[in-house]
Amino acid sequence: MSSDPSHILRASRTERFAVAAACLGLITTATGFGVSPRFYPDDPLLVDDDRALDAGGVRPIEGSNGYDFAEHTFFKPGDRRNVQAMNVNTIDEVPNSSWFTNRIGAHSMTLDEIVRGPNQLASLDIDGWPIVQEKSSGITPGYRVRSPEGRLYQIKFDPPEHPEMGSAAEVIGAAIYHALGYNVVQGYITTIDPAAIVVDPKATTVDLAGRRRPMRRSDVDRILSRAARQADGRYRVLASRFADGRPVGYFKYYGTRPDDPNDIHPHEHRRELRANRVFAAWINHDDSRGINSLDMLEGEKGRHAIKHYMFDFGSTLGSGSTVAQVPRAGNEYILEWSPALKTLFSLGFYVRPWIKAEYWEEAKAVGRFEAERFDPVGWRPEYPNPAFDNMRADDAFWGARLVAGFSDEAVRAIVAKARYSEPGAAEHVAKTLIARRDKVVRAWLTGVNPIVSPTLDRDGTLTLENAAYRAGVAAGPLAYALEWSSFDNATGNTVGETVSGRVTEPRAALPERLRTSPFLAVTIRTEHPGLVAWQLPVTAYFRREDEGGWKLVGLTRSVAPHDTGREAAR
Amino acid sequence: MFRVPLLIISLACLLPAHAGAQEEPDTRAEEAREAREAKSASLSPPRPGRLERALLALENGRLFERILNPAEGFYPKMGNVTTGGGFAVGPGYRRPGLFGERVDISAFAMGSMKQYWLADARVTLPRLADGRLFAEAFARASDYTQEEFFGLGPASDRSDASFYALRNTEIGASGAVRPFPWLSLGTTVSRVTPDARSADHQRSIDRFFDTSALPGFDIDTHFIRTRAFADLNYREPRLNPRTGGRYLLSVDHYNDTLDGRYAFNRYEADLQQYISFLKNRRVIALHGLVSVGDPHTGADIPFFLQRTLGGPDDLRGFRRFRFRDRHALLLQAEYRWEIFTAVDGAIFYDAGKVASSTRDLDLSDLESDYGIGFRFGTINGVFLRIEGAFGSSGGKHFIFRFGHVF
Numbered sequence: 009m010s011s012d013p014s015h016i017l018r019a020s021r022t023e024r025f026a027v028a029a030a031c032l033g034l035i036t037t038a039t040g041f042g043v044s045p046r047f048y049p050d051d052p053l054l055v056d057d058d059r060a061l062d063a064g065g066v067r068p069i070e071g072s073n074g075y076d077f078a079e080h081t082f083f084k085p086g087d088r089r090n091v092q093a094m095n096v097n098t099i100d101e102v103p104n105s106s107w108f109t110n111r112i113g114a115h116s117m118t119l120d121e122i123v124r125g126p127n128q129l130a131s132l133d134i135d136g137w138p139i140v141q142e143k144s145s146g147i148t149p150g151y152r153v154r155s156p157e158g159r160l161y162q163i164k165f166d167p168p169e170h171p172e173m174g175s176a177a178e179v180i181g182a183a184i185y186h187a188l189g190y191n192v193v194q195g196y197i198t199t200i201d202p203a204a205i206v207v208d209p210k211a212t213t214v215d216l217a218g219r220r221r222p223m224r225r226s227d228v229d230r231i232l233s234r235a236a237r238q239a240d241g242r243y244r245v246l247a248s249r250f251a252d253g254r255p256v257g258y259f260k261y262y263g264t265r266p267d268d269p270n271d272i273h274p275h276e277h278r279r280e281l282r283a284n285r286v287f288a289a290w291i292n293h294d295d296s297r298g299i300n301s302l303d304m305l306e307g308e309k310g311r312h313a314i315k316h317y318m319f320d321f322g323s324t325l326g327s328g329s330t331v332a333q334v335p336r337a338g339n340e341y342i343l344e345w346s347p348a349l350k351t352l353f354s355l356g357f358y359v360r361p362w363i364k365a366e367y368w369e370e371a372k373a374v375g376r377f378e379a380e381r382f383d384p385v386g387w388r389p390e391y392p393n394p395a396f397d398n399m400r401a402d403d404a405f406w407g408a409r410l411v412a413g414f415s416d417e418a419v420r421a422i423v424a425k426a427r428y429s430e431p432g433a434a435e436h437v438a439k440t441l442i443a444r445r446d447k448v449v450r451a452w453l454t455g456v457n458p459i460v461s462p463t464l465d466r467d468g469t470l471t472l473e474n475a476a477y478r479a480g481v482a483a484g485p486l487a488y489a490l491e492w493s494s495f496d497n498a499t500g501n502t503v504g505e506t507v508s509g510r511v512t513e514p515r516a517a518l519p520e521r522l523r524t525s526p527f528l529a530v531t532i533r534t535e536h537p538g539l540v541a542w543q544l545p546v547t548a549y550f551r552r553e554d555e556g557g558w559k560l561v562g563l564t565r566s567v568a569p570h571d572t573g574r575e576a577a578r
Numbered sequence: 579m580f581r582v583p584l585l586i587i588s589l590a591c592l593l594p595a596h597a598g599a600q601e602e603p604d605t606r607a608e609e610a611r612e613a614r615e616a617k618s619a620s621l622s623p624p625r626p627g628r629l630e631r632a633l634l635a636l637e638n639g640r641l642f643e644r645i646l647n648p649a650e651g652f653y654p655k656m657g658n659v660t661t662g663g664g665f666a667v668g669p670g671y672r673r674p675g676l677f678g679e680r681v682d683i684s685a686f687a688m689g690s691m692k693q694y695w696l697a698d699a700r701v702t703l704p705r706l707a708d709g710r711l712f713a714e715a716f717a718r719a720s721d722y723t724q725e726e727f728f729g730l731g732p733a734s735d736r737s738d739a740s741f742y743a744l745r746n747t748e749i750g751a752s753g754a755v756r757p758f759p760w761l762s763l764g765t766t767v768s769r770v771t772p773d774a775r776s777a778d779h780q781r782s783i784d785r786f787f788d789t790s791a792l793p794g795f796d797i798d799t800h801f802i803r804t805r806a807f808a809d810l811n812y813r814e815p816r817l818n819p820r821t822g823g824r825y826l827l828s829v830d831h832y833n834d835t836l837d838g839r840y841a842f843n844r845y846e847a848d849l850q851q852y853i854s855f856l857k858n859r860r861v862i863a864l865h866g867l868v869s870v871g872d873p874h875t876g877a878d879i880p881f882f883l884q885r886t887l888g889g890p891d892d893l894r895g896f897r898r899f900r901f902r903d904r905h906a907l908l909l910q911a912e913y914r915w916e917i918f919t920a921v922d923g924a925i926f927y928d929a930g931k932v933a934s935s936t937r938d939l940d941l942s943d944l945e946s947d948y949g950i951g952f953r954f955g956t957i958n959g960v961f962l963r964i965e966g967a968f969g970s971s972g973g974k975h976f977i978f979r980f981g982h983v984f
Contacts (some may be wrong), residue, residue: 049604072626073637269615272614348918352917352923
């Protein structure tokens, strides 16, 4: 008899089969009294209580730009398995949490709600608010002021060569991300009279030699010398209000925070982080990386929890914060070997496609932002992002549905918030956003079977919604093939005979003999002549409620084995 | 017959199911809470790795910037004293923003393994009249111990390679006016005290040449140098150009204290043009230099102040200072292509000649070379240049150089 642990690997086929059979038999036996039901009474979970445990013990973490670039470019961290997002509920949706609040995806937001975004004030007048500190990070010139109520605001200026560019990108990006469901800080476009700038006697800055010293007016003048000045002598700024709580660093796009008990889903498998690739592509948020996030510790002693914010939208909409964005951004990683080697060995005769993109250059306030050459599937951030790399067709579909929720009117209203003063600037940004939105929606809403929100009413009528058809990116399908069956929640298997059907309208009647089943499963395949992916099954699970109605408790959406979204990211 | 390990594994399959049976959650929320409670039993603080900590310290403390090139205070000055002087280090100090942010002072001294050294101190007023006026006073002293010399004229022989030493001090002042951001007009007046002598080297110049026939060798004099220039510069980006041009016209007047025996004027046109295409991702860079030395009647130009060609910045397929004479003509062309962010490739061709007469300053009998290379840098400049130069009568040359060629 061998005591070598590797012995199992050398066991005969018969022996291995016997072991497997034993295991299977034991587990099957155990399901009757040990395995969880497929659906719990509280499914689908609409709120993930990730503030449940006290996170007061978290330590602040700092991010290194250089390390972040090197780690993601050369080491590819995170779990890269092709698995469903781990924080979705049983109906394939993202429950509300400290990361995300369903807004435009859950209900019809008014234009005012969308435009206001996270802001709680109609406007902000910061003249006379004392400067209390320099701006400690980032490339944009600025400083921090304190309001009469004691709130801290970060002030950022626009570059002289591109007045309004950075601040416009910030407020538009923040409004869009807020409507999508992310946490973002309040940000206001306002102006400053340089004569009204006051430096708090206790304000400090770090001088050129790295020493902390009291801040002087000359330091402010140096900042203003790098800022765009208006014709009236004032400076347009973005005033970002510091979020509530205590900053504890940023979140990474992989793993979980090891000191936060509430953080249990690996970030590369969180749907809202995977699908951020869709949103980032839409507004060309090429700087969407962990460093540009913010974790704030909120709550009272013993009931602390982290709230996760998206932060810094200065590098969106063709803005590069202090310069117009480089044409590579969004098209290629900073370091991407294949096109680089082709260019090297061809002595430059190989021309990357994005080099030929034409940009509208009629307004200084608009950076390099275009839609014609924009390819949502091939879009790239500055360097690889594990969550973006893990995005599957179902994640992208979820994201594209949210993007489709922004009407033309909503986009124009958001852009108006930026208060562009140059003729044509607002129109160009709005038109480009709308055109890019259409490309995003067309690319990602059609990659899976686009059935959403199935309902089964009390009289047994199943109603389906086709998200792609509704968004206008695909012609109506020919038919829906349905397979009805009863479902055993204890085992997670369908039971009894399957009843098949085919309808040409998005409605169908529940087979009579299944009306008494406590759980139902209906698998739907959409038949469309040009879209093969619509044949992929969507299975909806309904539970019969006490009062006789049916509640959707589960939805599974299949994805193709070869996922073009994942392949494009690699 | 089952063996013991297989039986153990079979039994182990059963254990989780029974263990779980006693703690099955009743709700999804309970399931999530249990997962969180399980994690709370094994919390640990985030522990960045060694590399991450190191990079973080560098970034937060701006250590590279503060230690190697701080905007203020002492720092280690590193670089080249002069072409061919070898890598040099030494202390540096700078203090900007004195006297109401108007005055900057700086000083450094550095020496190399080849025993070259250079000391430099200057007081600068760079921001007068809202940046449109510039004034500076400076003093510098240097000792170059092994300057290469191959003889005068275009027909000098590579096998005559020899060395001389050049010590120099210069004290002066400069002023410039910038009526437009792209135009500078300025002048410099300085007192220059050179001393060219034999090198402490087995190939010292006196072993190969009759130094008494070399103008300016081992003379005891000083020069008053006056320079006027017009600099039209609309290159973009300024420090790593891809478009635009720079046209620098200058006149230098050297007047010595030995009855004008070495007095001369030098007229130079240094022209650069950058033609970009494919959205600045490809650049044709052109450089032309014409330098005419005009000695006063009966005077000659000291050999160490004559124009030279050869080396990593002009005729790259030749050794440093390979050709030397009163006049010089240099033509350079490069095709540069962006490989990826911060790295460009370049194919180049250099041609040029020196001449003792302006009549010979034509396009015949040009020395030439070609090559290929890489440039590492950003819009703020090229910090490293690696090139191979071939095709010249001077052999193959590998160039590893900090800074751009033009």
